[in-house]
Amino acid sequence: MISxxxxxxxxxxxxxxxxxxxxxxxxxxYGAENVFDFSLGNPNVEPPEEVKQAILEILQSxxxxxxxxxxxxxxxxxxxxxxxxxxxxxxxxxxxxxNIIMSVGAGGGLNVIFKTLLxxxxxxxxxxxxxxxxxxYVANYDGELVIVSPNTVDFQPNLEEFKEKITPKTKAVIINxxxxxTGVIYSEETIVKLSEILREKEKEFGTDIYLISDEPYRExxxxxxxxxxxxxxxxxxxxxxxxSKSLSLPGERIGYIVVPSEAADYENIISAANIATxxxxxxxxxxxxxxxxxxxxxxxxxxxxxxxxxELLYKGLSAYGxxxxxxxGAFYLFVKTPIENEVEFCNLAKKKNILLVPGSAFGCxxxxxxxxxxxxxxxxKALPSFKALMEEIR
Amino acid sequence: MISxxxxxxxxxxxxxxxxxxxxxxxxxxYGAENVFDFSLGNPNVEPPEEVKQAILEILQSxxxxxxxxxxxxxxxxxxxxxxxxxxxxxxxxxxxxxNIIMSVGAGGGLNVIFKTLLxxxxxxxxxxxxxxxxxxYVANYDGELVIVSPNTVDFQPNLEEFKEKITPKTKAVIINxxxxxTGVIYSEETIVKLSEILREKEKEFGTDIYLISDEPYRExxxxxxxxxxxxxxxxxxxxxxxxSKSLSLPGERIGYIVVPSEAADYENIISAANIATxxxxxxxxxxxxxxxxxxxxxxxxxxxxxxxxxELLYKGLSAYGxxxxxxxGAFYLFVKTPIENEVEFCNLAKKKNILLVPGSAFGCxxxxxxxxxxxxxxxxKALPSFKALMEEIR
Numbered sequence: 001m002i003s004x005x006x007x008x009x010x011x012x013x014x015x016x017x018x019x020x021x022x023x024x025x026x027x028x029x030y031g032a033e034n035v036f037d038f039s040l041g042n043p044n045v046e047p048p049e050e051v052k053q054a055i056l057e058i059l060q061s062x063x064x065x066x067x068x069x070x071x072x073x074x075x076x077x078x079x080x081x082x083x084x085x086x087x088x089x090x091x092x093x094x095x096x097x098x099n100i101i102m103s104v105g106a107g108g109g110l111n112v113i114f115k116t117l118l119x120x121x122x123x124x125x126x127x128x129x130x131x132x133x134x135x136x137y138v139a140n141y142d143g144e145l146v147i148v149s150p151n152t153v154d155f156q157p158n159l160e161e162f163k164e165k166i167t168p169k170t171k172a173v174i175i176n177x178x179x180x181x182t183g184v185i186y187s188e189e190t191i192v193k194l195s196e197i198l199r200e201k202e203k204e205f206g207t208d209i210y211l212i213s214d215e216p217y218r219e220x221x222x223x224x225x226x227x228x229x230x231x232x233x234x235x236x237x238x239x240x241x242x243x244s245k246s247l248s249l250p251g252e253r254i255g256y257i258v259v260p261s262e263a264a265d266y267e268n269i270i271s272a273a274n275i276a277t278x279x280x281x282x283x284x285x286x287x288x289x290x291x292x293x294x295x296x297x298x299x300x301x302x303x304x305x306x307x308x309x310x311e312l313l314y315k316g317l318s319a320y321g322x323x324x325x326x327x328x329g330a331f332y333l334f335v336k337t338p339i340e341n342e343v344e345f346c347n348l349a350k351k352k353n354i355l356l357v358p359g360s361a362f363g364c365x366x367x368x369x370x371x372x373x374x375x376x377x378x379x380x381k382a383l384p385s386f387k388a389l390m391e392e393i394r
Numbered sequence: 395m396i397s398x399x400x401x402x403x404x405x406x407x408x409x410x411x412x413x414x415x416x417x418x419x420x421x422x423x424y425g426a427e428n429v430f431d432f433s434l435g436n437p438n439v440e441p442p443e444e445v446k447q448a449i450l451e452i453l454q455s456x457x458x459x460x461x462x463x464x465x466x467x468x469x470x471x472x473x474x475x476x477x478x479x480x481x482x483x484x485x486x487x488x489x490x491x492x493n494i495i496m497s498v499g500a501g502g503g504l505n506v507i508f509k510t511l512l513x514x515x516x517x518x519x520x521x522x523x524x525x526x527x528x529x530x531y532v533a534n535y536d537g538e539l540v541i542v543s544p545n546t547v548d549f550q551p552n553l554e555e556f557k558e559k560i561t562p563k564t565k566a567v568i569i570n571x572x573x574x575x576t577g578v579i580y581s582e583e584t585i586v587k588l589s590e591i592l593r594e595k596e597k598e599f600g601t602d603i604y605l606i607s608d609e610p611y612r613e614x615x616x617x618x619x620x621x622x623x624x625x626x627x628x629x630x631x632x633x634x635x636x637x638s639k640s641l642s643l644p645g646e647r648i649g650y651i652v653v654p655s656e657a658a659d660y661e662n663i664i665s666a667a668n669i670a671t672x673x674x675x676x677x678x679x680x681x682x683x684x685x686x687x688x689x690x691x692x693x694x695x696x697x698x699x700x701x702x703x704x705e706l707l708y709k710g711l712s713a714y715g716x717x718x719x720x721x722x723g724a725f726y727l728f729v730k731t732p733i734e735n736e737v738e739f740c741n742l743a744k745k746k747n748i749l750l751v752p753g754s755a756f757g758c759x760x761x762x763x764x765x766x767x768x769x770x771x772x773x774x775k776a777l778p779s780f781k782a783l784m785e786e787i788r
Contacts, residue, residue: 001602001659003513003535006666013669040464047458059449064441068643070434104498104647104676111675115534119397136673140509141397208395249462251681253498253647265395272400275407279530281505282498286680287645 036382039355047248050299075102079294091229102285105253106242115276118143122171127157128363155184172210178217181369182334183327195234208264217330219246235262254289309372331373352385430776433749441642444693469496473688485623496679499647500636509670512537516565521551522757549578566604572611575763576728577721589628602658611724613640629656648683703766710777725767746779
């Protein structure tokens, strides 16, 4: 009696659930400390101290009604102004509160964007490997996700194939950099070329094509690598940002959308996104954490913790003969599996109590994602098992 | 370049926006204290002190990662257990955490329910007058909202017409009691009869029909009037609850769904609602406020404040010759307009700086909604204008 669309979703998710259950089963047998769960992209670094201080300050200085009450569906005006100014300071943009809509995390923001833009059968292009939820987000509004195959040399987008896949039905392109699952940052060169292709195709087809930039990992970039701000290269950009990783607040569901005034149909997009926020049932981003986020725009989680994990895991796996690109951001390593069938590899790993996600979940078979947002000790303890796994296969 | 569906939404919402802008314009000319804005259902009573205490306690006793991290999409297990027990204590039900999914307010919960249940063209029945957002919530999943015309004698549902409107395509019925906009509580007799009709029709058509009970106002019942718990009368019930009004936390977006184990296809509904929570982009209800809600299940806003407003406004308007049912719950008065065209009446009221919502927004023309969640003083100051308005019309 559930809907046909949800029947498919329930069926698909039972695979993931099975893996989750298997993890619990292994933990029951061997003890949680002896199961190496690299399957979840769940921040393990504490929120910065500023978060707690911000909550306490707000509770002390504001009237309860002003902390927990309704506001405009787009969010508090002062919060949006503060965020706009912060982006302007960092990237030399010229946003105001009228370019910002507070969202229920990036997931909520992306749903609002797709609800705003998509007619049934509109196409949205993404580059494999990609965050698997895009399939559902686009399907929610009866759009079609078009996948550009991976460039496994450096995991920058495959722009030649991209060019060929743009059609008059292409309504949007969604990118995610730093990328889940590869950790790769799309270079300035990539963004410049991608923008040129989009402008060319807009002209050719007489259409507007929006570049949606999904940015939950923007602040998680190592070695001071720059993450280009896409609206500076392409006017029809819409950005979906989240504080989930930058402040380790994934449970609080707080983020924002940016729609530049230069974007085609800007006024209608802002109006529609505002209404979509309401009618999809978000109504508004959680109110207390709107204020907390505004107070913590310069606070950062301990990136060094993730960086240590990255170095340890990357060096270890490379030494054992695993092949992967050294990630520049996020907290994932995307590793080529020493046997072709990566699902089989995941099963072999599971026998050593290592839990991984197969690359097919991200549209890129032959690889696995290792989420290293775990304790340093977990990586130390897991490395010998990775080594043994490689030796076994060889 | 926005979607066709959203174009319609933007167009419709411009009427409401015009009213909102008019309110701001009037406030600019006459001063905010001389504009009587009865148009917004925004709680004006402070959250109970327990809310602040709960936040402080949680910040002190829990690790940050446990407060702000991810959890199961359905919400924290201990929170769901506490809520289930609280419902059981109050209503003699037998729920466990497996019957509860935490939601982003009632709006988020209802979207999750409709996403879970509706195939395109499925029908959802509601009783006028009804909360206008149901139109959008059902349309989001391509369902059809079927409206039973109002019973203006006592604003209990018109069950004769209801019976006729149930078809094999009826997937659900949505009720809202205490009701927005009438403040009427559906009686036990109503719920019993409604349940009988549903069971009869399920048998006749060989279908399952879900009764969705939208309950943001459950705790706002005056004179100890009982609000029947619908799952006790009808197995195929799904409840959408919100803490927005009971704890005056509308901005925090916290509520829950209840799916009784007896409901048809219970297991699939729970699985699908869990996934729908994720793929619609809610991911989970805001984490800190899940814990806050669980600690404040017995806390209550100052109902007496709303009650004083109710008495003052109801007595005043009745004395001037306005006709309305004395509301038993929520914070709305639904008043028959002394002239037939209620939009015209709203315009006359606006000339006296009184802002109201026309009944047509709730599928019930010839009436206006007065939201009395305002300062007592606002009602005192507005009453002479209501009197003058009636005299003018006569």
